[in-house]
Amino acid sequence: MDFWLPVVFAAVMALALLVYVILDGYDLGMGLLLPFATDDEKEQMLASIGPFWDANETWLVLGIGVLLIAFPEAHGIVLTALYLPVTLMLLGLVLRGIAFDFRIKGTADHKQLWNHIFTAGSTLTALAQGWMLGAYITGLSQSGLSLLFSILVALSMPALYVMLGAAWLQAKTAAPLRHKARAWASVAWLPLGVFFLLASIATPLVSPTIAAKWFDWPHFLYLAPVPLLALAAYVMLGLDLFVKEGWRWTQFTLLALLCLLSAGGLGYSLYPDVVLGQLTLHEAAAASDSLLFVLWGTLVALPCIIGYTLFVYRLFGGELGAQHYE
């Protein structure tokens, strides 16, 4: 039990953060894409995320919450080291959240201002999250090379969110916005690939621990399917965009798969560390008694959360149109 509890919580944390990136990814993407849309399209784009964005953001709170519950010491080390990007991300999230409601309820002459703030907040959030992820992969190292790597990951994040946002719009809206979203996705496809490739090459370079794991036999063999599948998903994404349009959810599914593979690869590379090279899961774990107390609650609550989340996505499923905001 003492061995498995921290592992279970690490899995819950990874799941929450993965779900967060996919779900909040598409609504952050909406902010990044907003400047390229007409006024009418802006309304449709924001209506498409209206019922979801609040709950989407809650997955981040769960992920960070599990880090706090299960690995309190790591929570302190990671967030203290990431003080600046965390603060920037929080400022971005606040700006984006308030803009969403103020633009609907405020006076018409301020709508443009709130649109800009929504975009600025989303951009700031995406960049800061990339920075945090980059710094985390390097084991919170402060070297120049690590900083360069963090900047690279910071720039990849908006590309991913743009793709997710455009894929969401293609699934949820009708032409002409649907066609426009397809065009946006086509523009973002190549940069996304370049960023993923560069980040994959750079990861073992900045992190010797990860390098050792990747290129070590038999680890190499276990890990090999991850980049191969990711490449396949990426190519299929390109085929759907440039060759033959498939099912309306194809792109979103492929992007979710890409995120899942990246998370899986990352998790495998980091394990058993929770702060790379500093602290393992088991060293950082909270007392077993505390973990057990939360585990029971998690076993009951998490299926409920997943259940009603699915219910809401079904309720507001299908093409946009019937929804009425008040």
Next chain:
Amino acid sequence: MSELDPLLLARLQFAANISFHILFPTISIGLCWVLLYFRTRFTLTGDQDWEHAYTFWVKVFALTFAIGVVTGVTMSFQFGTNWPGFLTTAGNITGPLLGYEVLTSFFLEATFLGVMLFGKHLISNRMHLIASALVALGTTISAFWILSLDSWMQTPAGHVIRDGIYYADSWWAVIFNPSFPYRFSHMVVASLLTCAFVLMGISSWRFLNRVDGPATWKVFKTGAALALVLAPLQIFIGDLHGINTLEYQPAKVAAMEGLWKTENGAPFTLFALPDESTRSNRFAIEIPYAASLILTHSASGTVRGLDEFAEHPPVSSVFWSFRVMVGVGLLMLIVALWVGWTVFLRKKPPSELLLRCTAWMTWSGWVAVIAGWWVTEIGRQPWLIYDEYLTAQAVADHPAGTVLTTLLAWLVLYGFILFFYIRTLKYIASKPAASLQNSAQHYPGILSKRN
């Protein structure tokens, strides 16, 4: 101050973030129950006014809730960014309590809020009522867990400390620690009372500006009834809470009273400038025996003074916050009685003067709530976990400049949000009542009904 103290800056930043955050849950915890009441009244009576009341106030709720959520996300990161020592030391206790808040509340309220706001035309009335009830339940559950954690920091119980690390011994004792029942009821009632004055205040504003409809009057009366019941109840709960504090945190009470030395038959100080350097009050105006009467319910009862405690909180800020809270609370009681007398006993619409008062008092609950939280949180200092673990032990080692810069950024952002929040509410409230927009019928407004 020649050199900025990083501990003070970190405390100021936390205080700024949490003080700003609490404004919004304070309204939404109460308002979602009020909205559920409006919807239920509509369902039971079929009276369209209740539906119009809901349609108007759900906008206020959505805006308030959204600001509460995004400023709350900030809070979940603050422990790690600024107070890592707290987690290393007491993570075994704080983690599960915060974890249960996320698991049992955050998803529930955020998910069903989407259904409540966007799903009204996709689901049955009954399902919509259930969704609204789940949102209301979610916000209250959230208050339950976070107040349990805060109360545990004030009156820690149910744990053992081994090698400086906290371990839970009895979760029941941790969750239902000695001050929790009082703090929880005090806060929930505070939230509903704040709502009552917001309901009355914004409705008054609409009466005075002649943009009211029949629903506005129903809302005003709902607020009036709530205020009439809750204002006295809150004072009663506050008294019990104070007595609980006297038992478990006597140094906090001594600071609230500005009592430097232990006294039998201690006076209540109405006004004073507490002076830490001379350890005495300047310009004190006192009511003899009153503090002993309030706290021990006996005129000659002993109240322990600050001289008995090696560590005690800063006196002036606790002393004055307490007076602001009590003063505003009493003012709310007077206005509640006045409104109740006019509306329920004389059964008349309120006078213009009374409406001006209730309009001025719109945000009075906020002032009392902030002042109350300052009493209890500054009153906990210098401890983070009362009598066991110092705030100074938990703080992260950030350069003062970094903390100062981010603090300023937060303050600018908060000023900006508050400005637009009030402005937007005014804008929503200034639109003519929805029920009258497409009707030829003339509604004279409540003010014209007074002869």
